[in-house]
Amino acid sequence: MFQWFVSNLRKEISLNKEIDTGEDHVSFIDLFANEKVNIEEDLLKSENYYFLEQGLKALTEKEKRIIVLYYGMNLNMRQISKALGVHYQTVVKTKERALGKMKNHFL
DSSP, X not given: OHHHHHHTTTXXXXXXXXXXXXXXXXXXXXXXXXXXXXHHHHHHHHHHHHHHHHHHHTSOHHHHHHHIIIIISOOOHHHHHHHHTOOHHXXXXXXXXXXXXXXXXXX
């Protein structure tokens, strides 16, 4: 299929022209039409990642680590306290403080 594109690179191509993909014949426009692509959803997702990244920048390393372990690695607070070698209540309070900082960062 790549060779077809190269050989037709400078020619005018009808979007309805059928292309032999080796397996079947598809129209040129079908190569671009993807029902799974949702531009709005992709934009919202990238905005969410941006805001999450900005929120995490407002945290200390300890707060970041707890948030990532809790939400990213799906560890519970007891597992986090054991992994970090700190008391359970320290993890609870640090997580609450971190979420408060992130919330205030966006207000």
